[in-house]
Amino acid sequence: MSLLNGADWVMVAAYFTAVLGIVWWVVRKNKDNADDYFLAGHNLGWFAIGASIFASNIGSEHLVGLAGSGATDGVAMAHYELHAWCLLVLGWVLVPFYARSRVFTMPEFLERRFSPAARWVLSIISLLAYVVTKVAVAIFAGGIVFSTLFPEVSFMGLNSFWIGSIVVIVLTGIYTMLGGLRAVVYTDTIQAIVLVLGSLLVTFFGLKALGGWGALREALPTEAFNLWKPLRDPTGTVPWYYNSNFPWLGMLFCAPIIGMWYWCTDQYIVQRVLGAPNESEARRGAIWASALKLLPVFIFIIPGMICFALAKTGKIAALAPLVAENGQANTEAAQAAFPLLVAHVLPAGVRGLVVAGLLAALMSSLSSVFNACSTLFTMDIYQKLKPKASQHQLVWTGRLVTGLMVIIGILWIPIIQGAKGLYYYLQSVQGYLAPPIFVVFFLGVFWKRLNAKGCLAALIGGFAVGVFRLGLDTVKTVKGAGFEFAEGSFLYVVHHIYFQYFSLLVFLISVVLMVGVSLLTEHPSETQIRGLTYATTAGEDKASSRKSWNRRDVAASLAVCAVILATYLYFRG
Numbered sequence: 001m002s003l004l005n006g007a008d009w010v011m012v013a014a015y016f017t018a019v020l021g022i023v024w025w026v027v028r029k030n031k032d033n034a035d036d037y038f039l040a041g042h043n044l045g046w047f048a049i050g051a052s053i054f055a056s057n058i059g060s061e062h063l064v065g066l067a068g069s070g071a072t073d074g075v076a077m078a079h080y081e082l083h084a085w086c087l088l089v090l091g092w093v094l095v096p097f098y099a100r101s102r103v104f105t106m107p108e109f110l111e112r113r114f115s116p117a118a119r120w121v122l123s124i125i126s127l128l129a130y131v132v133t134k135v136a137v138a139i140f141a142g143g144i145v146f147s148t149l150f151p152e153v154s155f156m157g158l159n160s161f162w163i164g165s166i167v168v169i170v171l172t173g174i175y176t177m178l179g180g181l182r183a184v185v186y187t188d189t190i191q192a193i194v195l196v197l198g199s200l201l202v203t204f205f206g207l208k209a210l211g212g213w214g215a216l217r218e219a220l221p222t223e224a225f226n227l228w229k230p231l232r233d234p235t236g237t238v239p240w241y242y243n244s245n246f247p248w249l250g251m252l253f254c255a256p257i258i259g260m261w262y263w264c265t266d267q268y269i270v271q272r273v274l275g276a277p278n279e280s281e282a283r284r285g286a287i288w289a290s291a292l293k294l295l296p297v298f299i300f301i302i303p304g305m306i307c308f309a310l311a312k313t314g315k316i317a318a319l320a321p322l323v324a325e326n327g328q329a330n331t332e333a334a335q336a337a338f339p340l341l342v343a344h345v346l347p348a349g350v351r352g353l354v355v356a357g358l359l360a361a362l363m364s365s366l367s368s369v370f371n372a373c374s375t376l377f378t379m380d381i382y383q384k385l386k387p388k389a390s391q392h393q394l395v396w397t398g399r400l401v402t403g404l405m406v407i408i409g410i411l412w413i414p415i416i417q418g419a420k421g422l423y424y425y426l427q428s429v430q431g432y433l434a435p436p437i438f439v440v441f442f443l444g445v446f447w448k449r450l451n452a453k454g455c456l457a458a459l460i461g462g463f464a465v466g467v468f469r470l471g472l473d474t475v476k477t478v479k480g481a482g483f484e485f486a487e488g489s490f491l492y493v494v495h496h497i498y499f500q501y502f503s504l505l506v507f508l509i510s511v512v513l514m515v516g517v518s519l520l521t522e523h524p525s526e527t528q529i530r531g532l533t534y535a536t537t538a539g540e541d542k543a544s545s546r547k548s549w550n551r552r553d554v555a556a557s558l559a560v561c562a563v564i565l566a567t568y569l570y571f572r573g
Contacts, residue, residue, distance in 0.1 A: 008352030015356035022186050044275040049285025052188035052272045054292035056368035062300045067338035070304025072329040074224030075571045076246035082564050083259035084293035088557050090264045091286030096545045099279040104379045106267045113444050113532045115452035121459045123380035129433045134369040172366040198357025199299035206306035209345045219309035227571040242496045250500030257507050261434035265441040268372040280548040290560045307337040373405045374398035431503035432470045436462025436510040448533040454518030462510035
């Protein structure tokens with residue numbers, strides 16, 4: 001039975017009408033060429049860029065996973081949201097290089113800096129990473145939202161979980177395939193507005209039902225409001241490097257590796273910046289996105305904590321399954337914390353607006369990854385294999401790739417279903433795959449001595465170590481697989497090392513490989529790397545970059561940093 005009434009359905013219908021109207025306008029405006037389809041003709045303004053980055057990031061893993069982590073672990077995951085400063089690094093450090101290179105993809109930039117082989121390797125790694133993280137996670141979360149809001153819906157043997165997943169995929173796939181990046185960005189803009197407004201309403205009505213912020217502080221232990229978790233497990237039964245309770249060491253020094261990769265080098269995010277007409281619009285889009293990125297702590301993590309507090313205090317009986325027998329949050333049930341709040345604390349009409357926001361987040365994250373996948377495959381693989389392909393063929397190849405990625409993503413859902421938590425799963429997988437990419441981009445820009453052989457060694461070696469750990473986690477996660485590692489064995493130790501520490505290990509291995517191999521082989525050609533490292537950037541390029549920003553850009557960036565610092569200081573338990 002649906003939890004929505006007539007007023008709610010009017011709001012949902014209005015949202016879909018707006019999205020379809022934008023898509024129809026974009027389809028009529030688009031030209032049948034790769035530049036227009038994949039990069040919106042380099043004509044995106046800063047407001048649309050920032051809103052699209054935010055909407056693309058704030059997707060299913062936040063609606064389901066981040067709110068779920070708020071219910072189970074309090075503000076611990078807020079560290080990842082406070083990585084908004086990484087977007088400032090994108091805007092101030094890397095945007096000048098990306099803007100000058102006029103590339104379609106991140107692997108293409110890597111080819112210019114190092115070699116064609118580096119482009120191939122990164123393209124394959126990126127596509128694999130999208131399948132096991134963004135695509136499957138978005139599909140899985142869409143199913144959770146539908147199964148919570150429409151629990152009794154079924155069709156031809158499929159329950160509401162699978163129906164919801166399929167509906168979101170089909171609708172999102174259609175407008176992404178038809179409109180390309182321009183459709184994704186413009187629909188993201190309206191989706192970001194609906195999402196923020198709807199989520200703020202969830203926080204407001206949730207606190208109202210609970211009795212205010214003071215009631216939340218009283219209902220939950222002080223530790224739930226502490227960003228700085230101890231190095232050792234509270235039980236004292238495992239070594240410190242097994243402690244998975246989000247210790248401060250991992251969050252402070254290891255988590256930024258994932259953040260810098262994601263915000264500064266991931267095609268999924270950076271593609272919006274590549275669609276800017278100039279360096280100034282690209283940088284301002286990144287600054288605007290960093291300001292928006294501060295919101296999830298308050299509109300996703302806090303609602304998750306509110307939901308658990310409502311369940312723990314017994315104020316809403318329907319939320320009782322969130323509390324386990326030991327009084328802690330039930331991890332599996334907590335994944336539905338956000339949609340449960342939507343269902344039980346919002347008034348009619350408002351509930352419809354927030355459901356539209358839920359759908360907006362699910363669709364925006366999916367559309368972004370679909371577009372990123374199609375761009376990577378088409379421009380980095382298909383065009384390499386068929387250099388004489390027409391613009392029309394490139395566009396249609398990008399559209400066909402979307403369907404394939406959806407099918408593969410659906411097949412990966414059983415892995416996520418057995419994971420510790422959706423957001424924990426996402427961060428751990430990214431922690432295994434991100435370090436070598438982060439290393440080759442940042443070291444490549446700052447140190448001109450590093451060459452193509454060092455880049456390949458870091459990418460392949462680091463990726464192999466990360467996939468090894470991912471494989472161990474996978475065989476232990478699949479329900480009914482029955483794999484066990486002997487306690488104290490090599491595989492047991494590798495599997496139990498906290499994922500952030502393992503991510504740091506992959507990072508160090510990648511650095512050693514890249515630097516060591518580069519220093520043992522020839523210098524890169526000065527001609528090839530001209531303009532692609534700080535040491536080889538011409539004076540006129542530096543002067544042009546300086547003219548692209550002003551005091552307002554600096555002030556806005558400093559304001560974002562001030563809010564981040566204030567949040568860290570407040571959430572100290």
